[in-house]
Amino acid sequence: MLIATAGCTAADDGGATAAPTAASSAAPAPAAADLPQIVARLQPSVVTVRVGQGLGSGVVFREGGLILTNEHVVGDQENVEVALADGTRVPARVVAADAVTDLAVLRAERADLPPAPFHTELPPPGEPVLALGSPLGFLNSVTAGIVSGVGREIPGSAGQGNALVDLIQTDAAISPGNSGGALADYSGRVIGINDAYLPPQTGAVSIGFAIPAATALDIADDLLDDGRVTQPYLGVAVARLTPQIARSLNAGTDRGVLVRDVDENGPSAAAGLRPGDIVTQVAGERIDTLEAFIGALRSVEPGQPVSMTYLRGGDTRQTRVTPTAATR
Incomplete structure (x- = not known):
């Protein structure tokens, strides 16, 4: 495009x-x-x-x-x-x-x-x-x-x-x-x-x-x-979890962020995350909002494994994602 x-x-x-x-x-x-x-x-x-x-x-x-x-x-x-x-x-x-x-x-x-x-x-x-x-x-x-x-x-x-x-x-x-x-x-x-x-x-x-x-x-x-910026790349796009979306997914909560898309070759895919998952915790921090998710990543360095808790179909799961460095 x-x-x-x-x-x-x-x-x-x-x-x-x-x-x-x-x-x-x-x-x-x-x-x-x-x-x-x-x-x-x-x-x-x-x-x-x-x-x-x-x-x-x-x-x-x-x-x-x-x-x-x-x-x-x-x-x-x-x-x-x-x-x-x-x-x-x-x-x-x-x-x-x-x-x-x-x-x-x-x-x-x-x-x-x-x-x-x-x-x-x-x-x-x-x-x-x-x-x-x-x-x-x-x-x-x-x-x-x-x-x-x-x-x-x-x-x-x-x-x-x-x-x-x-x-x-x-x-x-x-x-x-x-x-x-x-x-x-x-x-x-x-x-x-x-x-x-x-x-x-x-x-x-x-x-x-x-x-x-x-x-x-x-x-x-x-x-x-x-003079430089090093950003972690998780290979995941997230969106705000609205009550309407939460109900449609039978999530049982409207707390967290929705995984909207996953780079199939990225770190999140390797860690098992899929579109439709709801991330509720990152690096030990409770994730209630999109801002909280972004804020939790600000202290994460590329190559540093990050724990994630997420919901899939109402079940709570955990994984660890190792971000790479965002490069073009």
């Missing part, structure tokens, strides 16, 4: 390169008249990243001019330019980048940039969202939509090691140039970093993806720490 990242390329100034992953307390929905004020507060934290003749977007996430963007926006460049909401431009250095997670950290030569507020819980499907960035060079653009789903993966990513980077799907319009920009809730909090979309030639209409805020911030910390 054709996927496109949402960053402009220098070649066509509007094309895109081929792409390589708990119910939150929903933000109170403001009146429509409040949205311009919310956007105005957030826009100074969203920048345009210029790389030669191409461009993408970025989000200020920490004081000192630190900016999150996508790795495919900066490529192998060491220095870029960022355009601010007030029209000024400043140089920025690429501190570190990781192709597997498609994230990069920049440091702008201006320390007074205001960090955006981040919200690290996954949003529920249906929550209204805004996408901010510079699509096709239209600086400081805003589009609106809803969260279409969570726990998504870009089709084909499992074979590249990205299956555990659970993405937010949105129907807010994302176009080339939006990459690295903010997906925000209606309180002006960044819930994701825009990353990719399905182009119209696939038959898709408004299917875009963002890297969840918690994932992006964790990876940014790794990049700032030693």
Whole structure:
């Protein structure tokens, strides 16, 4: 399936390169008249990243001019330019980048940039969202939509090691140039970093993806720490376990996460996990939600066996999964 990242390329100034992953307390929905004020507060934290003749977007996430963007926006460049909401431009250095997670950290030569507020819980499907960035060079653009789903993966990513980077799907319009920009809730909090979309030639209409805020911030910390990211790959895609799904599986519980797909050549398949299983414990930690599952894996290193407790057909089972390193 054709996927496109949402960053402009220098070649066509509007094309895109081929792409390589708990119910939150929903933000109170403001009146429509409040949205311009919310956007105005957030826009100074969203920048345009210029790389030669191409461009993408970025989000200020920490004081000192630190900016999150996508790795495919900066490529192998060491220095870029960022355009601010007030029209000024400043140089920025690429501190570190990781192709597997498609994230990069920049440091702008201006320390007074205001960090955006981040919200690290996954949003529920249906929550209204805004996408901010510079699509096709239209600086400081805003589009609106809803969260279409969570726990998504870009089709084909499992074979590249990205299956555990659970993405937010949105129907807010994302176009080339939006990459690295903010997906925000209606309180002006960044819930994701825009990353990719399905182009119209696939038959898709408004299917875009963002890297969840918690994932992006964790990876940014790794990049700032030693310049690299090592992620465990379990070869399993999980989804939120709703009461309706739990009833259909006769699970006897709505606690845990649903195994939606398993890479037949991955560690989870070797450990005996199958689609339809419900994971209730990882590494000794009780798993009630999707966030808890993702959080339990943050301290897991590749090659380190991880105990898992899961339900299958109402029966409790245990296994050990040895993740490999996520590589492309």
